[in-house]
Amino acid sequence: MAFPEPVLTKRIPLNPADRKKVWYNDYVATGGYKQLRAALDMSGQDIIKTVTDSGLRGRGGAGFSAGQKWSFIPKEKKTTHYLAVNADESEPGTFKDRHLMEWDPHQMLEGIAIACLATQCDIAYVFIRGEFHHGTKVVEQAIKEAYHHGIFGNNVMGTGKKIDCYVHRGAGAYICGEETGMLEAIEGKRGWPRNKPPFPAIAGVFGRPTVINNVETLCCVPHIMERGPAWFKTMGTPSSPGPKLYGMSGHLNRPGVYEHELGITLQQSIDMAGGMKGGAFKGAICGGISMGVLAQHQLDVKLDFDDVRFRGGCLGLGTAGMIVMNEHTNMVRALRNCVRFYAHESCGQCTPCREGSAWMKKILDRIVDGYGKARDLEMLLELEKTMGSMPGTTICGLADGTAWATRTFINKYYDEFAAACPEETTKRVSLPISRGNREVATPMGSNTR
Amino acid sequence: MPKITVDGKNIECKDRTNILQACLDAGLERPYYCYHPGLSVVASCRICLCEVEGIPKLVPSCQTQVRDGMVVHFNSSKAVANQKQTMEYLLVNHPLDCPVCDQAGECLLQDYSYEYGRAQSRFEEDKAKKPKKDVGLNVLLYSDRCIMCTRCVRFTREVSGTSELYVDGRGHKEEIDIFPGKPLNNKLSGNVVDLCPVGALLDKDFLFQQRVWLLKRTPSISPVDAGGENIYLEWNDGKIYRTKPRYNSGVNKWWISDDTRYAYKAVNAPNRLRQAMKTELGMPTACSFNDAAETAVAKLKQIVVDHGQGSLYAVLSPMMPCEEAHLLGTLIRSIDPQATLVLGPVPRGDDDVFMNYLDGSETFRIQGEKVPNRRGVERVMQILGGKTVDFATFIASTSGATKAGWIAGGYLSDWIGTELPAPLKGGFKVVQDILPNELTRNADVLLPGAAWAEKAGCWENYQGAMQAFDAAVPPPEGARVEGKVFHKLLGRSGMYDAAAVRVSLGEPFVQAVLPTEVEMAGEPAFEFVEL
Ligand SMILES: Cc1cc2nc3c(=O)[nH]c(=O)nc-3n(C[C@H](O)[C@H](O)[C@H](O)COP(=O)(O)O)c2cc1C
Ligand code: SF4
Ligand code: SF4
Ligand code: FES
Numbered sequence: 019m020a021f022p023e024p025v026l027t028k029r030i031p032l033n034p035a036d037r038k039k040v041w042y043n044d045y046v047a048t049g050g051y052k053q054l055r056a057a058l059d060m061s062g063q064d065i066i067k068t069v070t071d072s073g074l075r076g077r078g079g080a081g082f083s084a085g086q087k088w089s090f091i092p093k094e095k096k097t098t099h100y101l102a103v104n105a106d107e108s109e110p111g112t113f114k115d116r117h118l119m120e121w122d123p124h125q126m127l128e129g130i131a132i133a134c135l136a137t138q139c140d141i142a143y144v145f146i147r148g149e150f151h152h153g154t155k156v157v158e159q160a161i162k163e164a165y166h167h168g169i170f171g172n173n174v175m176g177t178g179k180k181i182d183c184y185v186h187r188g189a190g191a192y193i194c195g196e197e198t199g200m201l202e203a204i205e206g207k208r209g210w211p212r213n214k215p216p217f218p219a220i221a222g223v224f225g226r227p228t229v230i231n232n233v234e235t236l237c238c239v240p241h242i243m244e245r246g247p248a249w250f251k252t253m254g255t256p257s258s259p260g261p262k263l264y265g266m267s268g269h270l271n272r273p274g275v276y277e278h279e280l281g282i283t284l285q286q287s288i289d290m291a292g293g294m295k296g297g298a299f300k301g302a303i304c305g306g307i308s309m310g311v312l313a314q315h316q317l318d319v320k321l322d323f324d325d326v327r328f329r330g331g332c333l334g335l336g337t338a339g340m341i342v343m344n345e346h347t348n349m350v351r352a353l354r355n356c357v358r359f360y361a362h363e364s365c366g367q368c369t370p371c372r373e374g375s376a377w378m379k380k381i382l383d384r385i386v387d388g389y390g391k392a393r394d395l396e397m398l399l400e401l402e403k404t405m406g407s408m409p410g411t412t413i414c415g416l417a418d419g420t421a422w423a424t425r426t427f428i429n430k431y432y433d434e435f436a437a438a439c440p441e442e443t444t445k446r447v448s449l450p451i452s453r454g455n456r457e458v459a460t461p462m463g464s465n466t467r
Numbered sequence: 468m469p470k471i472t473v474d475g476k477n478i479e480c481k482d483r484t485n486i487l488q489a490c491l492d493a494g495l496e497r498p499y500y501c502y503h504p505g506l507s508v509v510a511s512c513r514i515c516l517c518e519v520e521g522i523p524k525l526v527p528s529c530q531t532q533v534r535d536g537m538v539v540h541f542n543s544s545k546a547v548a549n550q551k552q553t554m555e556y557l558l559v560n561h562p563l564d565c566p567v568c569d570q571a572g573e574c575l576l577q578d579y580s581y582e583y584g585r586a587q588s589r590f591e592e593d594k595a596k597k598p599k600k601d602v603g604l605n606v607l608l609y610s611d612r613c614i615m616c617t618r619c620v621r622f623t624r625e626v627s628g629t630s631e632l633y634v635d636g637r638g639h640k641e642e643i644d645i646f647p648g649k650p651l652n653n654k655l656s657g658n659v660v661d662l663c664p665v666g667a668l669l670d671k672d673f674l675f676q677q678r679v680w681l682l683k684r685t686p687s688i689s690p691v692d693a694g695g696e697n698i699y700l701e702w703n704d705g706k707i708y709r710t711k712p713r714y715n716s717g718v719n720k721w722w723i724s725d726d727t728r729y730a731y732k733a734v735n736a737p738n739r740l741r742q743a744m745k746t747e748l749g750m751p752t753a754c755s756f757n758d759a760a761e762t763a764v765a766k767l768k769q770i771v772v773d774h775g776q777g778s779l780y781a782v783l784s785p786m787m788p789c790e791e792a793h794l795l796g797t798l799i800r801s802i803d804p805q806a807t808l809v810l811g812p813v814p815r816g817d818d819d820v821f822m823n824y825l826d827g828s829e830t831f832r833i834q835g836e837k838v839p840n841r842r843g844v845e846r847v848m849q850i851l852g853g854k855t856v857d858f859a860t861f862i863a864s865t866s867g868a869t870k871a872g873w874i875a876g877g878y879l880s881d882w883i884g885t886e887l888p889a890p891l892k893g894g895f896k897v898v899q900d901i902l903p904n905e906l907t908r909n910a911d912v913l914l915p916g917a918a919w920a921e922k923a924g925c926w927e928n929y930q931g932a933m934q935a936f937d938a939a940v941p942p943p944e945g946a947r948v949e950g951k952v953f954h955k956l957l958g959r960s961g962m963y964d965a966a967a968v969r970v971s972l973g974e975p976f977v978q979a980v981l982p983t984e985v986e987m988a989g990e991p992a993f994e995f996v997e998l
Contacts, residue, residue, distance in 0.1 A: 191637065208634065213510045213530050364638035366615060367511040373556035376639035380592035397589065404552040410524030411513060411549055 021253055021279040025261040026237050030121040032276070037121055039156065042163040045124035051169065053243040057132045058177050063093075065136035069239060072247035073259040077114075078104050078195075078232030079306065079336045080415075081258070081323040084239075090219035091137040091227050100228040101134050101142040102204060102218075103236060105157075106188050106195035108147055109306030110359060112339030114263035115233035117275040119146070119153045122237075123160035127183065129236030131169060132243060134181045137229050142183040145200050148190035158185050192363035196414045197230040199365065210367050211414035234263060254280035258322035258335075266291035268302070268342035280335075281322040284312055288342055297344035301430070305336020307356045308419025310426030331430075333422040350438045353427040354382040360420040371417035374405040378424060390439035395432075398424055469535035474542050486528035486539055487515050497541055498550060498579050500557075500664050501616040502529035505721045506625055512616050514553040514579065518543045525549055550583040559590040560639065561665075562611045570666030572679040576614065597642055602632070603651030605671055605725060606660060610642045613667035619643060619659040626722060626830045628822040629653040643667070654819055654833060657728045658721075661712060672729060673709045685939035686713060686982050688926055689727035690786065690879060690919045693836035695928025696723045700731060700920050700939040707731040707920055707940055713982075718932060724819075724833045731920060733879035734940070738903055740915035741945035756914065756947055763873070763897040763912040764956055767802050770871045770895060777805035778870040780861070783848065784811035785838035786877035787949070788924020789933075789976055790968040792844045794953035796851040799873055801957065807869060808848050812858045812882060813841050834929050838878075839919075843927035850972070862888035869894070875949065876900030876907075877916055899949055915946035922948045923965040925979035935969075935979035 024032075029040045029048060038044075045051070057065055070085025091099060103126070107115040118126060130142045144161075146154050161183050164170050170183045186204050188194045194203040198212035201223045222228020238260060242250050251259040258280040264287050267273045271292030278290060284302060288294060302312045304321070310332035312319055319330040326335045343352065361379040366372045378401055381394050402424040405417045412418075428435050468479050473490055480489035488504060490497045500512035510527035517528040520538040525545060540546055557576065565571040597610040615634070620643065623632045631651040635644040645651055651659070660670045682701040689696035697713035710731055712723040743759035744751045754762075770778055781799040783792045799806045819833035848855040856864075871894050876882060883891075883906045891906065898910035901918050921942040925935045942948060954963035969976045 193637075210511075213508075213527065361638055366634070366636070366638045366641040367509070369511070369513050369553050369556045369614070372615065372639050372641075373559050376595070377556075377559055377590065377592065384592065404548070410516065410526060411552075413511065 021261065024277045025241050025253075026118065026125070026234065026263060027122075027275075027277045029125070030117070032274075034274075039120075040122040040124060041160070042124060042167055045122070049244075050124055050240075051128055051175075053240040054128050054131045054135075054169065055175060057135050057243060058175055058179065060135075062136045062138060065132060065243070068247055069136070069242055072242045072250040073257075074235065074238050074242060074250065075258060075260075075323055076232055077234035077238070077262070077337065079109070079308070079334075081334060084231060084235050087219070087231070088133070088137050088229060090217070091229060092220070095138045098141065098224075098226050099137055099139040100223045100226055101130060101137065101139040102197070102200060102223060102228055102230045103130060103142060103144040104195060104197065104200060104230055104232045105144055105146045105150070105153075106192075106200060107150075107233075107337075108190075108192040108195050108363075109308060109337055109339060110356070111267055111303055111341040112265050112306045112337040113267075114265045114275050114337065114339065116150060116153055117263065117265075118233055118237055119150070120156050123157050124164070125237050125240065126157075126233050127160055127164050127169065129239040130183060131174065131181055132239050133229060133231060133236055135179070137227075139229060140180060140182065142181065143186045143204050143223070144183065145186050145188060145194070145204060147195075148188040154185060154187055161185065191365070192359075193365040193414070193416060196416065199414065200230070201228065208365075210365050213413055255320065255322045255324075257324050262321075262338055264290070264321070265337070265339040266342065267340065269295045269297065269344035269347070270342050271295045281320045281325070283318050283320055284340075285317040287321060287340060288317075291342075294342070294344055297346050299342065300345045300347055301343050301349065303341040303343075303356075303423075304330065304332055304338075305334065306339045306419075307341070307359065307423050308415070309333045309336040310422040311430060313430040332426055333418065349427060349431040349434050350382070351386055353424065354379070354386050356423045356427070357382055357420060360416065360423075364416060364420075365414075368412040368417065370405045371412045371420070374401050374417070375420050377401060378420070385435075385438050388438075392436070392439050392441050394439050395428060395435055399428060402428075469533050469537075471533050471535070471537040471539060473539045480533045484533055486517060486519075486531050486533055486537070488529075489533050490528070490541075497528065498575075498583065499529055500575060500614060501618060503618050503621075503662060503721075506618060506621040506662075509617060509621070512553070512557075512614065514550055514557075514583075516546060516549045516553075517541045518546050547583075550579075551585065554579055554584040555589070557614050558584065558588065560595045560611070561614075562594065564612075567675075568609075568612065568666040569669050569674060569676075569679070570612075570663075574666060575664040595639060600644065601650075602645050602668075603656050605657050605729075606651055607669045607671055607674065608643060609667050609669065610644075612665050613643055613663075614665055615641060615643075616664060617643075618662045618664070619668055622655075622659055622662055623651070623653075624824045626658070626821060626823070627653045627655045628824045628830065630824050632659070653821075654724050654726065655722060655821060655831060657725045658712070658723065661721075670709065670728075677703055677708045682708060684711070684987075685920075685937050686987065687920060687936040687939060688839065688928075688934050689719075689723060689730065690839050691724070691726040691730050691837065692834040693839060693841065693929040694719065694724075694832070694834040695839060695926060695930075695932060695934050696727050697934070698723055698727060702939050705940045707734055718928065718930070718934075720831075722831055726833070730879060733902065734918040734920045736902060739901055739918075739943050739946065740903060740907060740913070741943050742913075743915060743945065744910065744913040746911045751910075751913070756945070756952075759912050759914055760952055760956060763914070764802065766895055766912070767799075767871055767873070767897070771803045774870050776803050777807075777854075777868060779803035779806040780809055780869040780872035781806060782809045782811050782858070782861075782872065782874040783844050784875045784877050785813055785841040785844050786811070786879075786919065787840065787844060787875055788919075788922065788926060788936075788965065789840065789843040789847050789972070790924050790965045791875075791922075791950045791953065792840075792847040793850070793968065793972060794950060794957065795873065795875055796847060798953050798957055800851065800853065805853065807861070808851060808853065808855045809861045809872075810841070810844055810848065810855070810857045811838075811875070811878075813838050814882075836929065839928070840926040842929070842931065843925065843933070846927065846975075847972075862890055864890060871895035871897075873897040874899065874906065875916070876902075876904070877918070877949075878902075879918070899952075901946070914952065915943070917942035917946055917948040921946075922950060924950070925965070925969060925976060927975075931975075933975050933979040935966075935981045937981055 194209035199209040203209040361375040478493040510530040516525040684699040696719035697715040821831040
């Protein structure tokens with residue numbers, strides 16, 4: 019396996035000073051939209067086969083085979099098909115799609131156009147996170163250019179095919195990144211995820227067949243079309259081929275977006291970003307906080323869709339948005355931060371997620387305030403189990419994310435958590451009822467805030 | 468018809484129904500909050516999750532369609548663990564103020580706590596505090612009791628189509644709310660109170676009036692329009708406290724209009740007529756009911772002798788049950804075989820049509836004809852034959868042929884106005900009514916009557932459905948059920964029994980039957996424990 023040159027970021031130099039926005043002319047000058055031209059002469063099935071053969075797996079978090087997903091769309095077209103592009107990048111620690119959209123938007127648009135051809139989609143919606151003000155402007159400008167040059171519209175590259183592409187801005191809710199939550203949001207409703215089945219491939223946005231893909235996934239498509247599945251597989255691991263953007267942040271010397279093949283080790287990724295800053299490595303959130311945390315001894319875990327899961331003990335690679343933490347990090351506070359995010363972002367539909375995340379947050383708040391008790395950890399681990407990991411208890415994966423973060427943090431840093439939650443003494447004082455009244459003596463002897 | 472196995476029991480279900488509904492249809496109680504057969508399925512409360520053999524995940528039974536041969540477990544360890552946990556989650560932020568909550572006794576949260584909950588709370592943190600809100604003319608929202616099942620929100624979108632309610636905020640901070648300046652004042656608003664599985668949405672009218680376990684209920688029919696909505700009157704100690712819808716797939720489904728809901732107030736009105744009167748020496752004088760009734764008949768007989776046949780009339784109000792209308796008609800014809808039968812006034816407005824906000828399909832219609840039994844009374848008049856006219860024709864007539872009459876009212880509000888129409892001005896009038904009006908003040912003989920809630924009978928609605936209702940409470944002291952009065956005046960033996968009169972009338976009146984105890988218990992309503 020090798021990674022000789024950047025693929026997705028070939029037009030985006032690593033050094034920020036050299037970066038320049040890639041508009042239509044620059045994009046075409048560097049070989050852009052050639053693959054769309056080629057794809058226009060191919061049948062949809064051939065495109066799907068090429069992408070399936072390449073083994074491209076979704077970069078939005080779930081890692082589902084992109085080609086397979088496309089193949090679920092009805093072959094016989096009875097109504098409008100839609101493509102929903104998931105650019106609602108809100109997972110903490112993840113900022114790769116933003117990088118792609120802000121610097122090289124046409125790469126994504128070419129991917130969109132090819133995906134539309136493959137699945138006979140008439141309309142593509144790019145659902146952009148509300149906070150991406152700049153990114154939205156860039157993508158809108160690029161779409162305008164694309165319409166102007168006949169990439170979109172009623173006559174795609176003069177072939178008479180029809181593809182429309184619109185930007186739909188989110189209003190800043192994490193849950194609108196969940197695929198069915200996004201569909202509801204596109205329909206103009208509250209972003210409450212839907213129960214599945216029916217799956218979006220059969221009844222998605224406006225009840226029509228809908229393909230949902232992440233920005234990075236679509237950006238891979240033109241390159242696969244250009245150089246073929248075999249080339250794609252020279253990068254990455256057999257089960258997770260291809261290049262990947264790693265969003266490196268945290269206690270690192272040179273945080274940022276780095277491209278490398280899938281399956282590099284955690285240590286390699288840290289080195290790529292200039293190594294640890296301010297202290298030795300303690301842990302890394304591996305793919306957005308929903309995936310859980312990799313511990314000190316797991317530096318050799320390979321960052322691909324399977325190793326992180328099976329050897330790393332996390333939910334998966336997720337988005338490869340890494341938050342690296344050094345030895346001075348307080349893991350209890352780190353977890354509290356994560357859970358606070360979920361309690362804030364839970365859409366509030368499912369009872370376990372709505373109540374459980376808030377409950378966990380309150381317990382963690384109390385522990386951080388110095389009022390932790392030994393049975394709090396048991397409680398947290400039990401809540402975590404009932405919330406997400408018993409499959410099917412909630413509608414979407416946000417609850418799983420909460421559960422995995424909590425589980426991996428507590429299990430992997432048990433001692434640290436146990437120290438914050440001392441055994442109860444016989445002198446145990448019942449907890450103050452109201453948050454304002456914290457002057458009461460506590461099991462720890464004094465108020466440790 | 469697919470057959471499925473639920474916890475070892477084999478049940479047959481309708482095609483394309485979901486597991487939960489199939490269980491409920493088969494009389495198997497299974498826990499649920501957000502599901503309602505009349506609304507879309509959101510499967511968000513997650514208490515109804517069950518295990519289906521062959522599917523690794525727990526699945527929401529309210530959303531999963533039955534398939535032939537499915538084996539479903541609600542009592543497997545996984546499913547039970549979920550039920551327990553969901554209950555605990557629902558209760559962590561619940562104020563547990565059952566002692567002062569109107570819903571206590573018919574609250575799904577209470578019921579399932581007994582079954583699935585734990586006795587002690589493990590929640591040591593502060594409960595979320597949420598405000599009480601005045602959301603509409605009839606409805607209060609205690610948002611701290613809400614479990615976010617969104618039934619109320621779905622109702623305002625999918626049935627009333629008015630979309631006043633929505634979910635504000637996100638996660639544990641979310642609350643049901645109304646849009647600013649757009650209160651929940653549609654004509655179906657009270658239904659959200661019935662829908663709410665907990666005590667979050669409350670009826671201002673019923674607020675702190677009664678503990679629900681003291682209430683008994685009687686099946687009845689709406690008196691406010693020709694829709695014939697099926698209802699329960701709920702009462703205690705001879706007083707009605709509230710009205711609840713009674714499911715009828717062909718008529719009102721699960722819903723009733725607010726007019727129906729609050730119609731009972733006329734029954735409890737403080738100014739109900741209680742004292743029989745007759746005119747003596749030109750002065751209205753209080754007398755006993757029997758005295759008044761006998762005077763009335765004697766006087767009418769005298770008038771027929773004096774003026775000949777055809778000088779009497781009877782106004783049969785469309786508020787009357789068919790049975791009573793028939794008895795009054797028979798009575799007047801027994802005195803004067805040529806008597807005119809007049810159909811009481813039928814006030815009409817426009818239909819109120821409610822539509823689903825999404826697809827615009829009609830979901831509910833409040834009939835514009837604001838009386839319950841025009842069709843039934845017309846049918847009775849047809850049976851009785853002879854001279855029959857409607858009210859407008861009657862009051863327009865100037866022939867002066869009719870000298871005296873018997874007028875039955877029973878309307879829930881003033882129906883005659885301040886100026887009596889000419890044919891009713893002079894002449895001898897026997898008036899039977901429940902509320903004072905110009906006519907009762909000018910009556911020669913006044914007989915206080917019973918409101919619909921105080922008697923049994925049947926009404927024919929706009930669809931031609933003949934529907935029976937029963938007496939919930941006794942009439943106020945001094946007033947009498949009209950049917951009993953006519954029965955006695957006709958000299959019939961035994962007790963007056965509306966059902967027996969119905970049988971004697973034959974088709975289609977006999978189609979009106981009261982629901983049996985079993986049918987009432989099998990409804991998705993709640994059971995009442997009598998103390
Ligand atoms: C709570 C939640 C949030 C998500 N947020 C995002 C997101 O912001 N961006 C994204 O691309 N995918 C997100 N996903 C994943 C999507 O549901 C979906 O799997 C993905 O968009 C599919 O695209 P892919 O197959 O190309 O990865 C989220 C999933 C969950 C459960
Ligand atoms: S799991 Fe949480 S975020 Fe997902 S639908 Fe349920 S309540 Fe909403
Ligand atoms: S107010 Fe009642 S009906 Fe509405 S969401 Fe809350 S619990 Fe459900
Ligand atoms: S009743 Fe099925 S999830 Fe609420």
